[in-house]
Every structure is written in structure tokens, then in C-alpha cells.
Amino acid sequence: MTVITELVADGSITNPESAKGKLIQCAARLFNTKGFDRTTVRDIAREVGILSGSIFHHFPNKEAILCGVMREAVLIATSKMRAALALADTPEARLQALIHCELESIHGLNGDGFALLVNEWRSLGPDNQAEVLALRDVYEQLWLDVLDQVRAAGLIDMDTFLVRRFLVGALSNTYTWFHLDGDMTLQQLAHQALKLIVRPDQ
Amino acid sequence: MTVITELVADGSITNPESAKGKLIQCAARLFNTKGFDRTTVRDIAREVGILSGSIFHHFPNKEAILCGVMREAVLIATSKMRAALALADTPEARLQALIHCELESIHGLNGDGFALLVNEWRSLGPDNQAEVLALRDVYEQLWLDVLDQVRAAGLIDMDTFLVRRFLVGALSNTYTWFHLDGDMTLQQLAHQALKLIVRPDQ
Amino acid sequence: MTVITELVADGSITNPESAKGKLIQCAARLFNTKGFDRTTVRDIAREVGILSGSIFHHFPNKEAILCGVMREAVLIATSKMRAALALADTPEARLQALIHCELESIHGLNGDGFALLVNEWRSLGPDNQAEVLALRDVYEQLWLDVLDQVRAAGLIDMDTFLVRRFLVGALSNTYTWFHLDGDMTLQQLAHQALKLIVRPDQ
Amino acid sequence: MTVITELVADGSITNPESAKGKLIQCAARLFNTKGFDRTTVRDIAREVGILSGSIFHHFPNKEAILCGVMREAVLIATSKMRAALALADTPEARLQALIHCELESIHGLNGDGFALLVNEWRSLGPDNQAEVLALRDVYEQLWLDVLDQVRAAGLIDMDTFLVRRFLVGALSNTYTWFHLDGDMTLQQLAHQALKLIVRPDQ
DNA sequence: AATGAATGAGGGTTCATTCAT
DNA sequence: TATGAATGAACCCTCATTCAT
Numbered sequence: 001m002t003v004i005t006e007l008v009a010d011g012s013i014t015n016p017e018s019a020k021g022k023l024i025q026c027a028a029r030l031f032n033t034k035g036f037d038r039t040t041v042r043d044i045a046r047e048v049g050i051l052s053g054s055i056f057h058h059f060p061n062k063e064a065i066l067c068g069v070m071r072e073a074v075l076i077a078t079s080k081m082r083a084a085l086a087l088a089d090t091p092e093a094r095l096q097a098l099i100h101c102e103l104e105s106i107h108g109l110n111g112d113g114f115a116l117l118v119n120e121w122r123s124l125g126p127d128n129q130a131e132v133l134a135l136r137d138v139y140e141q142l143w144l145d146v147l148d149q150v151r152a153a154g155l156i157d158m159d160t161f162l163v164r165r166f167l168v169g170a171l172s173n174t175y176t177w178f179h180l181d182g183d184m185t186l187q188q189l190a191h192q193a194l195k196l197i198v199r200p201d202q
Numbered sequence: 203m204t205v206i207t208e209l210v211a212d213g214s215i216t217n218p219e220s221a222k223g224k225l226i227q228c229a230a231r232l233f234n235t236k237g238f239d240r241t242t243v244r245d246i247a248r249e250v251g252i253l254s255g256s257i258f259h260h261f262p263n264k265e266a267i268l269c270g271v272m273r274e275a276v277l278i279a280t281s282k283m284r285a286a287l288a289l290a291d292t293p294e295a296r297l298q299a300l301i302h303c304e305l306e307s308i309h310g311l312n313g314d315g316f317a318l319l320v321n322e323w324r325s326l327g328p329d330n331q332a333e334v335l336a337l338r339d340v341y342e343q344l345w346l347d348v349l350d351q352v353r354a355a356g357l358i359d360m361d362t363f364l365v366r367r368f369l370v371g372a373l374s375n376t377y378t379w380f381h382l383d384g385d386m387t388l389q390q391l392a393h394q395a396l397k398l399i400v401r402p403d404q
Numbered sequence: 405m406t407v408i409t410e411l412v413a414d415g416s417i418t419n420p421e422s423a424k425g426k427l428i429q430c431a432a433r434l435f436n437t438k439g440f441d442r443t444t445v446r447d448i449a450r451e452v453g454i455l456s457g458s459i460f461h462h463f464p465n466k467e468a469i470l471c472g473v474m475r476e477a478v479l480i481a482t483s484k485m486r487a488a489l490a491l492a493d494t495p496e497a498r499l500q501a502l503i504h505c506e507l508e509s510i511h512g513l514n515g516d517g518f519a520l521l522v523n524e525w526r527s528l529g530p531d532n533q534a535e536v537l538a539l540r541d542v543y544e545q546l547w548l549d550v551l552d553q554v555r556a557a558g559l560i561d562m563d564t565f566l567v568r569r570f571l572v573g574a575l576s577n578t579y580t581w582f583h584l585d586g587d588m589t590l591q592q593l594a595h596q597a598l599k600l601i602v603r604p605d606q
Numbered sequence: 607m608t609v610i611t612e613l614v615a616d617g618s619i620t621n622p623e624s625a626k627g628k629l630i631q632c633a634a635r636l637f638n639t640k641g642f643d644r645t646t647v648r649d650i651a652r653e654v655g656i657l658s659g660s661i662f663h664h665f666p667n668k669e670a671i672l673c674g675v676m677r678e679a680v681l682i683a684t685s686k687m688r689a690a691l692a693l694a695d696t697p698e699a700r701l702q703a704l705i706h707c708e709l710e711s712i713h714g715l716n717g718d719g720f721a722l723l724v725n726e727w728r729s730l731g732p733d734n735q736a737e738v739l740a741l742r743d744v745y746e747q748l749w750l751d752v753l754d755q756v757r758a759a760g761l762i763d764m765d766t767f768l769v770r771r772f773l774v775g776a777l778s779n780t781y782t783w784f785h786l787d788g789d790m791t792l793q794q795l796a797h798q799a800l801k802l803i804v805r806p807d808q
Numbered sequence: 809a810a811t812g813a814a815t816g817a818g819g820g821t822t823c824a825t826t827c828a829t
Numbered sequence: 830t831a832t833g834a835a836t837g838a839a840c841c842c843t844c845a846t847t848c849a850t
Binding site: 242243244254255257258262263264 | 839840841842843844
């Protein structure tokens, strides 16, 4: 939560308590539940408790809402990951931190926004894609850096790009079948995902 | 290809040479490229070379086209997998066959339809979901059976359900970054995916 | 029934046993049940047991079917009325015959066609309207003649045109509330309608 | 006209000056002239002077417009009839008032709506039919009450239900042949209709 | 006569967006 | 800022009609 207050403070993201902030949250949930195209601006307005016309005082158009949702989602996820990395010493601990963070991003409060990064990419026009992509690159670079360290430490031997690609798919897909209130904890899920790419100690 | 002729022969799928068959193929590509919602029936008609109204001689509505695409995609994939399994003896060979088959389904001729099974699930109404789900269960059961055999042979020690879930995500996600005309062959990709879940021989 | 065989014999109406005859009957029922606009040629074709394209071997277009239905309905009704008049001697008996005949036309076998004469008049183009109108004028003339006789006999004192107009409305409207299998017989209904316009004997 | 201002005031009907009110009036006329099915929402919009999409801010769908037209027509007719009854003392005067009112409803300003009650009943779905039917029952009950009084006074001897049915048909049918600017006045027409059911004084 | 795939104009309806209030 | 009526293009789908077979 501290992460979010900081991002709000430096103006990177919208205050979730503000009208615009609520709008982003509601939109994220609706976009993720029904899909971007099947969500109308009236749906969002109703959810927020305003009228459809008022939305356009906050965003120039519908696509900008999606873009805002994605931008904030990736910014938050990046910050959370940075904070977690700051506390992890060994390469393995850092990798574990990343996996855990990503799963938390997927299944946590702003999981909707994070899922949209994968599922609604096409709904963004070129300009917005470029904007979000730049932010996602920062996020991905954190991953690649850690994976390189892990590989240098001899814990994995697969190409790091490949590992990350496989992991992106495997983790984001948990959205379709893993639920926080099920039998398995997120901790356990992260551990299993780790086992997937790190050779067991001999 | 023999697999397809057989399926056409017993009426399971539409003859790809027929008007309806072409319609399914064009629709699959458009749905996968632009998304189901952003693809209009006029788009499809134009692609096929007919008029929009003519589509509804073959399908009662737009959703039924998507359903048809998915149904045929999963039927073809299942048949191909069965054929491949028939030629594989050892558990490891069988697993490799499955991975290779799934990647071929994703990146091959009816890759569009296969991708839609993952990405446009929500665009199907309850009835159509049930219909396709039943067919997908058959497909998934082939996977679980082989994974059980592989596990019994001691090649993996993770829960087979979990392995399959991770693999579904990792493999389907290759759609976004792997291309047949790139540096890596599909054979190599399959090999790397196999390494992900099977412990290397010590 | 004799009336119909005669009309068939001289070519005035289509043989009800023929394909075209069945088509007219089915169309009449559907037009009357669902309305002309809401009845599709496919509806009619399905009912008859042929395919939609085949209809146009019998009729140039949909409106011509309606026109055919109306024409035959009024021809049959006129013939029946003529036959009934031939058996009635006194003015009152003749009037009673007309009322009874009209009610039989409304509630009998070709009641659908007769109802359409009132309800779907607008669905006919000018040419078809003129054609049917000419036939209807013959029918109406029979009424006016008898009404004049009845008036001459002192049984009614209202303007005959007005009487006929009131009667047209009152009788055709029975279609909405009177049913042959109800408590009242058609005979009784006719008697009540007669009482409406003929002064009771003093 | 006072009647209408009252109904507008208590929210029973739409203000005829408002956009929605104009819409109802235009729709009524078009529905009655061309038929419900042959009237497009674009026709209505053009007549009102708005665009087709704007209609759906006032009504959820086309059928709801027809329902609105009918509901207002029967509400106005009922109110007018109540007002007229309040001024009539004797049973005969009350009956004459009803006949006159109904003819005014048929041929007056909202005659279109009143005609639709008879002619486009089928175009309403079950729910809308039930809604309008409930209002029509109120209207019809006024008729039956008065007819019972008239019968009790010995002015008619036919079953009142039957009288009303005959009268509904006879009066509504005047729509097809009587015109206010013709030779006969509405007053005279009402008088003739009265003569139809009330025994002349001996 | 019958078929049935194809036509293509037109239907009702949706919805992101605008703007005067 | 917020409203909500109005816009107008675009959507899916219908259906009378045609025509090669």
C-alpha cells in the first residue's frame, strides 16, 4: 500500500479515492469481466455512480480509460516488484520474489488491470500501445536482469528470454484456474512455479 | 492432412473446400486477428467473397460461426494428437508427441481456431460453451492420461494437473512471440518446453 | 361444398386439393394468425411442405398470395350468398340468409380469407386493391339490394347504406369474441344480429 | 382538453408538447396509416424531426412506442368518458354520452391511437398486452355499467355484453367510412348508432 | 415444378461521443 | 464538473426474390 501512496504522491497514478481513481478501478473490473468491447461507457458510469457523459471529463475517449488502467497496473506492479527486490539478497530469493510479486499482481487488488495487459492489448491503438509498452519494458527488464543473475549463479541453464516467455504464459494463465480462496495458497503456487524453471538441488 | 479428410468423411467437420469451410477459415483468421467483437459479419463476407446476408444460410448467427471455428479446431487437434500418440511408444515419446502436436495446432494451419479456444471463450454463450467444453475435455483427457503415465515412469514429480495448467499457459502464449519463420524451429521449441517439465537425466 | 366445386369447375378459384390451393389455404391461416407482414414466405412454404423458392412458381410475389386469398374468399362468399338467396322468399328471410351467410364466411372454413378482407386491406397495392374491390362490390351489391327490399317492406327505416356499414363492423368484429364451440350457436348469433336492425313486430 | 392537462399533471400521460409527446403522436399517425410493421423507426424519427437513434432515449424499443400510444389513447378516452358521464343524468343520456365519446375518440385528435387499440393488438407482446388490457378493462367497465342501467330502465332488452360487442364493431368500423368533413355530423352518426340498440319509444 | 444457395436492401437497435444547460 | 438528450454511423440479422441446377 505504501507503494501506491508513493506513486500517487509523485503523480504517477491517480488517487484511488478520487472520482477518476474509482473510475479506473471500476473500468478495470468491467473490462476484465466482460471484455473491453462488450463493456459500454454506460456500464462504467453506472458502476461509478455518475452519468455516461461525465466520463468524458476525465478521459477523452473509451480507449483512454483502458490505457489508463493498463498504465497504472504496470506502474504499480513495477513498483511493488522493486520494493520486493530491495529486500531479497540471493539470486534465488530475488527470483522467488519476482514470481510471488507477479502472482500477487495477477490475483491481487489490481489483478484486473494486470490481466488486461495480456488480454486486451489489441484494443489499444498504436499510440497507446507504444506508451504502455515502454512501461512494460521497464517491468520486463527487471525480470531479465534477475533471470540473468539466476543463470549466472547456475540455477537455470535455459535461455533467459525463453524462460521468461514460458513463465509469462504459465503465470498469467493461472488467472483462469487458480483462486485465492482455494486449496492451494499463492505461496505454494509460487513455489511450484519456481520448481518449474529452477533445477532442484542435487 | 489425412486426419482432416477422415473428419470430413464422417461429417465431424466441414469440408474446407466448401463455401462453409472457407467461411470458417476466414472467420477464424479474422476473429483471431481483430477479435471477435471487432470483426463484423461484413468483414467475413468480404473475405470469403460473398455478401453479408449469405452468411446466415450457413450459420444462424455470428456466435455460431465462432462456435463452429472452435469446434472444428478442437476436433482436428484431438484427432492429430490421437494419430501422433499411436506412433509413440515410451511415455517420454508420448509426452513429446503431445507437446509437439499442441505447438503445431497453435502455429499451424488452424492455429487461429486453436488460439480462439483460449482467447474468445467469453464470446460464447452458455450453450455453445458447454458444447465446445465437452470436446475440449476429450482433448484434455488425452493430456492427463499421458501425463499420468509420464509421472508413473518417474519422469516428473509435480502434480499432473498443475503441470498441464502451467503447460497450457506456456505453450499457448508462444502464439505471441514464436514464429515458424524465425531462428528457432518448432522442434526446438518443443524440446525446450519438454525440458521445462521433465527432469533432466542425471 | 357444391358451390366450391362449381367455382373450381369454371376456373374462378383454385382447386383446394391442388398444390396452389393448399398454398392459399395455409397462407390465409398464417396471414390471419400472425399478420401479413410477420408471415414470411418461408413460413408458408414450411406449412405447405415445399421450399420457399417453389412458391414463386405459383405466385409472382408475396402480395399476390394475399390477393389470391382475398379474391377466392370473396368469390366463395358471394357464391354461397347467391345460393342461399335462391332459397329465401320473403325479404326478412333473405336478410336473415345474408346475415347467416356472412357469419358463416367469417367463422367457417375460409374465415381466414374473409377476415383478411377487412384487416389486411392496406397490405395490397393499388392494382390488387382494385381487383379485389371490384369483386367485393358485387358482394356488397347483393347486400344493398336485399336491404332495399327489406326497407321497402317496412322492416327497417334506417338508411340502408348506414345499416350495412354498421352491420359490417358488428359482424366482422364477432371474429374477436365469438367461437363456434362456445355457448351460443351461430344461428342464435345471427338472430341477435337481425334483431339489431329489424324493428320487432309490434 | 382540460382532461388532458389533468392527465399530464398527474403523470398518467406524456405532455403532448414534449419531445416524447410529439413522438407518440407522430408514431400513432404513422402506425395507423401504414401499419405498425410497415412503419420504420426511421419514418417516425423523420416525422418528429430527430434521428433514429434518439428514439431509443424515450422508448426501449419500437413495440414500446406502440404500447405507449395505446396506453395514452385508452387513458384519455376513459377520462373523457368519465367527464361526460358526470354531466349526464338519465340512463339514455348516459348511453348517448358514451356513444358520442367513443365516436369522438375514434375520429378526434387521438383517433389514431384509439384505432390502433383495435387493429394492432397482435403487434404487442404478452406483457404489453396485459398492461393495455388492464386499462381497457376499466374503459369497458364504464360501458357495461351504463348498459346495465339502460337495460334496467327498459330501454334495451338484448344481453348487454352482446350489445357492447356489436357496438364496438359497428362504431370502430366507422373509421373506414365516416369522415368529420362529410355530409353527416358526428352528432347525427351518434344518434343513428343509438337508434340501433335502443327501442324507439312507442 | 422444385430446389436452395445467394442476393442486397433495409430493418431494429446499440453506443461512443458531443454539447447546451 | 456534472448532466442527459441528441447524434449518426455501424452493427447483426431478416427476408422477398432470383436463378442455375
